[in-house]
Amino acid sequence: MKILHTGDLHLDSPFATSQAERGEQAKRELRKIFSDIIAYVKNNSVDLLLISGDLFDSGFATRETAALLSSELERAECPVVIAPGNHDPFDENSIWKKKTFSENVHIFVSEQLSYFDFEELGARVYGYAFTSQYMKGCPIEAKTVEGDKINILCAHGDTASPLSQYCPIAPAALSAFGADYAALGHIHSPEAANEALWQKGISAAYCGCPQGRDFGECGVKGAWLVEIEKNGNEANVNRQFVPFSISVYEDRELKVDGAETAADMISELRTFIENEDFGETTHLRVALSGYTAPGLVAPCEEIEVQCKEGLLSLTVIDETVPQMSSNELECDRGIRGEVYRLLAETIENGTPDERKNAIAALRYALAALGGESI
Numbered sequence: 001m002k003i004l005h006t007g008d009l010h011l012d013s014p015f016a017t018s019q020a021e022r023g024e025q026a027k028r029e030l031r032k033i034f035s036d037i038i039a040y041v042k043n044n045s046v047d048l049l050l051i052s053g054d055l056f057d058s059g060f061a062t063r064e065t066a067a068l069l070s071s072e073l074e075r076a077e078c079p080v081v082i083a084p085g086n087h088d089p090f091d092e093n094s095i096w097k098k099k100t101f102s103e104n105v106h107i108f109v110s111e112q113l114s115y116f117d118f119e120e121l122g123a124r125v126y127g128y129a130f131t132s133q134y135m136k137g138c139p140i141e142a143k144t145v146e147g148d149k150i151n152i153l154c155a156h157g158d159t160a161s162p163l164s165q166y167c168p169i170a171p172a173a174l175s176a177f178g179a180d181y182a183a184l185g186h187i188h189s190p191e192a193a194n195e196a197l198w199q200k201g202i203s204a205a206y207c208g209c210p211q212g213r214d215f216g217e218c219g220v221k222g223a224w225l226v227e228i229e230k231n232g233n234e235a236n237v238n239r240q241f242v243p244f245s246i247s248v249y250e251d252r253e254l255k256v257d258g259a260e261t262a263a264d265m266i267s268e269l270r271t272f273i274e275n276e277d278f279g280e281t282t283h284l285r286v287a288l289s290g291y292t293a294p295g296l297v298a299p300c301e302e303i304e305v306q307c308k309e310g311l312l313s314l315t316v317i318d319e320t321v322p323q324m325s326s327n328e329l330e331c332d333r334g335i336r337g338e339v340y341r342l343l344a345e346t347i348e349n350g351t352p353d354e355r356k357n358a359i360a361a362l363r364y365a366l367a368a369l370g371g372e373s374i
């Protein structure tokens with residue numbers, strides 16, 4: 001049996017951008033990705049589509065998105081199981097309650113554990129719904145699957161934090177539940193959470209979001225194609241990542257040790273961008289770090305303008321530290337040395353914020369004393 005496991009699309013999500021046009025484009029991209037997922041299901045003979053919550057960002061869906069949703073879910077043809085999450089809970093006003101979907105769509109409606117049987121697939125899909133924004137209990141606690149069908153769990157919840165307000169699922173409870181595969185939703189950048197489950201030998205995975213929305217959701221995103229074969233009690237589960245993201249966030253650090261001018265930084269950043277596989281679909285954020293000339297204030301905006309060609313967007317952050325190993329400043333009897341001596345203690349031992357301010361103060365002071373434009 002072939003399953004496509006997705007979730008956390010957050011359709012109609014308001015994007016944190018000052019540009020209205022970019023926000024609209026991001027919404028269109030998300031809808032396109034949803035259609036791409038349905039096309040993948042059709043083109044690859046997928047038997048079952050699982051959506052593990054947060055298909056919508058909120059209970060409110062635009063007319064356009066609601067129409068797309070029902071037509072695309074029908075187009076999938078195969079059975080679709082939806083477990084509403086904390087962003088799109090099943091409540092009186094939800095799209096889940098108000099709208100009628102095609103017969104192949106199966107939606108969990110209660111916080112109680114329940115299931116749908118798919119005789120033709122020899123499979124049973126367990127799950128539950130968030131019915132409000134929070135869920136303190138865990139519906140699978142102390143429960144186990146029954147029978148020798150292919151048993152699947154499709155659910156929204158948090159395996160990473162026992163005190164979570166969003167349905168805390170203890171890994172031990174998940175393991176004891178005994179599903180052949182647990183399709184989980186909630187954690188958008190799921191690498192660590194997945195690794196923790198896999199190390200415990202639990203057949204489960206978070207799908208993450210199929211498109212990052214900010215620098216907290218970096219990298220190529222997608223869904224899981226899960227193939228399950230079961231003979232008697234032995235299930236063979238094969239999980240494969242399928243990329244779906246159209247635009248990608250990347251957060252990198254670049255050491256520009258020894259840079260003496262802004263031009264040095266620009267040239268190093270250009271080389272870095274050329275050597276990496278970024279493209280016109282990449283939002284790149286680069287933190288410049290390393291030791292650079294004491295009076296060099298990185299002109300972040302100018303560097304962005306000079307280096308952003310070929311990228312969707314570029315954000316440059318200055319985290320460089322003034323190079324002072326020569327003791328030159330310490331021994332300087334003039335104003336430059338005095339400024340340095342006043343700030344040195346904070347630069348060495350301050351809190352991260354204090355250090356950042358002291359470094360900036362030193363740089364601006366040295367630049368001003370050097371007659372440079374600040």
Ligand SMILES: [Mn+2]
Pocket residue numbers: 008010053054085087186187188
């Ligand atoms: Mn989510």
